[in-house]
Amino acid sequence: MGKILGLKCRETGRKYEKKPIHVCEMSFAPLEVDYNYEKIKKTISRKSIENGPLSMWRYADLLPLDGEPVTGLNTGFTPLIRARNLAEALGTKEIYIKDDTVCRPTLSFKDRVVSIATSKAVEFGFDTVSCASTGNLANSVSAHAAIAKLDCFIFIPADLETGKVVGTSVYNPVVVGINGNYDQVNRLCSEISDVYKWAFANINIRPFYAEGSKTLYFEVVEQLGWQPPDHIIAPAAGGSLVTKMAKARREFEMMDLIEDGSHTKIHVAQADGCAPIVNALKEGSTFFKPVKPNTIAKSLAIGNPADGIYAIETVKESGGYGESASDDEIIDAMKLLASTEGIFTETAGGVTLAATKKLIESGKIGRDESIVVLITGNGMKTIEAFNGQLNKPHVIDPRLRSFTQLMEAI
Ligand SMILES: Cc1ncc(COP(=O)(O)O)c(C=O)c1O
Structure with missing residues (x-):
C-alpha cells in the first residue's frame, strides 16, 4: 500500500x-x-527532510504525488526573513516575512499548489489543464502547462490587472476573459468541467492541489529551527491556504517533527471590500454571508469562498482572529514593507500586513510573541495600485548644471 x-x-x-x-x-x-x-x-524525520532538495519537494512524503513531480522542481523553500526594521516600525520584538514574492516560476505561492495540480493531472492522464483564477493561479497554471507540454485554458474576470494578464498570456494558453467577477467565472468553470474532461486545478483536482499550501507552514517551522511560530497571518480568497496551515501543523505534530501541544494561532486577512470570512469571525458566526467584491486586492476578491466555513473553523480552533483592511491601508502597508524591508508585495501582501498591524495594535497579537506574515505575491504584478500614489521621477537634461539645479530645488 x-x-x-x-x-x-x-x-x-x-x-x-x-x-x-x-x-x-x-x-x-x-x-x-x-x-x-x-x-x-x-x-520521515527532520534529518530526511533536511537532506532533501531545496524546494517544496523536501516535504514530498506529506504531498499527494505517486511518482516524481514533473514541474515546479525549483518551487518553494523561499526565504523567511527576520524583519528587524518592520519590527521597529510596528513596535514588536520578533516578526518574520515569509517571502513568496520570489516563489518560482511565477512569483506567488500559487506555484506551490499548481506544482502538485500539474503533476497530478499528468498522473491521471489528462492532456489539458485549466482553472478559474483571480490572477496568480492563471499565471502559474499557464507556466506549468508550458513546462509539462499540456494544453491550457485559463478563465479570468476580464478586468484583471495588466501584470496578471500579460503574466498569463506570455506562456501562450487560451485565455478567456469573462465579463463578471471571480464567483461568476468559477460557476461557469464548474459547468464547463462537466462537459470538457480537463484537469481544473481548483475544481476536480482541488483536493490534491490544495495540499501544496501546507509547504508554506512546513518551511516556516523548519526555518525557525523546528519551532512553530506563536502567530501566523494568512490572506484568504477561497480560504484554502488558511485551512492548510492547520493541517500542516497537525501533520508535523503527528510525525513527531514538532512537540505535542506546540501551538500557532492562525489569523486571517481580507480586504474590507471582500471580507466574508473576516466578517463572520467578527460576528462570531460559523457561517459566512457571500459578498460582492470591490477592492484593489483583486487576487483576494472571492465573495463566495469555497473553503470559507473551514477557514472560519480553523481560525477559531487555533485561537486566532480575522482582520480586514481598506484600499488606503493596503497601499500604506505595501509602502511600509517596501520601505522597511525592501520587499515589493502585490496588493494581497498589503492586505496581510495591514491586518497584522491592526491585530498587533488591538492586542490580539502580543508584541513579545513570534509573528510570521505570509507575503504571497509579487508587487510587479499589481503596479496599477500605485497609480497617482508615488512620487514621479525628476526628469532633467543630461547636464551637470541641470542636476545641480535639481539638488537646489529638492
Ligand atoms: C497572492 C495570493 N495570496 C493568497 C491567496 C489566497 O488563497 P486561497 O484561495 O487559498 O485563500 C491568493 C488566491 O488567489 C493569492 O493570489
Missing part, C-alpha cells in the same frame, strides 16, 4: 478512491487527501 489511501469527505469521513473528484456525493462537502500516516511516519 502506498502513502496515499485515497480521498476522504471532510464532513462524513466517507472514503473514495484516488481520482479527479472534489465533492462527496452524499454530503456535497469537499474531499481531502487521506494519507497513510503510519507508513509515512516510519521514514
Whole structure:
C-alpha cells in the first residue's frame, strides 16, 4: 500500500478512491487527501527532510504525488526573513516575512499548489489543464502547462490587472476573459468541467492541489529551527491556504517533527471590500454571508469562498482572529514593507500586513510573541495600485548644471 489511501469527505469521513473528484456525493462537502500516516511516519524525520532538495519537494512524503513531480522542481523553500526594521516600525520584538514574492516560476505561492495540480493531472492522464483564477493561479497554471507540454485554458474576470494578464498570456494558453467577477467565472468553470474532461486545478483536482499550501507552514517551522511560530497571518480568497496551515501543523505534530501541544494561532486577512470570512469571525458566526467584491486586492476578491466555513473553523480552533483592511491601508502597508524591508508585495501582501498591524495594535497579537506574515505575491504584478500614489521621477537634461539645479530645488 502506498502513502496515499485515497480521498476522504471532510464532513462524513466517507472514503473514495484516488481520482479527479472534489465533492462527496452524499454530503456535497469537499474531499481531502487521506494519507497513510503510519507508513509515512516510519521514514520521515527532520534529518530526511533536511537532506532533501531545496524546494517544496523536501516535504514530498506529506504531498499527494505517486511518482516524481514533473514541474515546479525549483518551487518553494523561499526565504523567511527576520524583519528587524518592520519590527521597529510596528513596535514588536520578533516578526518574520515569509517571502513568496520570489516563489518560482511565477512569483506567488500559487506555484506551490499548481506544482502538485500539474503533476497530478499528468498522473491521471489528462492532456489539458485549466482553472478559474483571480490572477496568480492563471499565471502559474499557464507556466506549468508550458513546462509539462499540456494544453491550457485559463478563465479570468476580464478586468484583471495588466501584470496578471500579460503574466498569463506570455506562456501562450487560451485565455478567456469573462465579463463578471471571480464567483461568476468559477460557476461557469464548474459547468464547463462537466462537459470538457480537463484537469481544473481548483475544481476536480482541488483536493490534491490544495495540499501544496501546507509547504508554506512546513518551511516556516523548519526555518525557525523546528519551532512553530506563536502567530501566523494568512490572506484568504477561497480560504484554502488558511485551512492548510492547520493541517500542516497537525501533520508535523503527528510525525513527531514538532512537540505535542506546540501551538500557532492562525489569523486571517481580507480586504474590507471582500471580507466574508473576516466578517463572520467578527460576528462570531460559523457561517459566512457571500459578498460582492470591490477592492484593489483583486487576487483576494472571492465573495463566495469555497473553503470559507473551514477557514472560519480553523481560525477559531487555533485561537486566532480575522482582520480586514481598506484600499488606503493596503497601499500604506505595501509602502511600509517596501520601505522597511525592501520587499515589493502585490496588493494581497498589503492586505496581510495591514491586518497584522491592526491585530498587533488591538492586542490580539502580543508584541513579545513570534509573528510570521505570509507575503504571497509579487508587487510587479499589481503596479496599477500605485497609480497617482508615488512620487514621479525628476526628469532633467543630461547636464551637470541641470542636476545641480535639481539638488537646489529638492
Ligand atoms: C497572492 C495570493 N495570496 C493568497 C491567496 C489566497 O488563497 P486561497 O484561495 O487559498 O485563500 C491568493 C488566491 O488567489 C493569492 O493570489
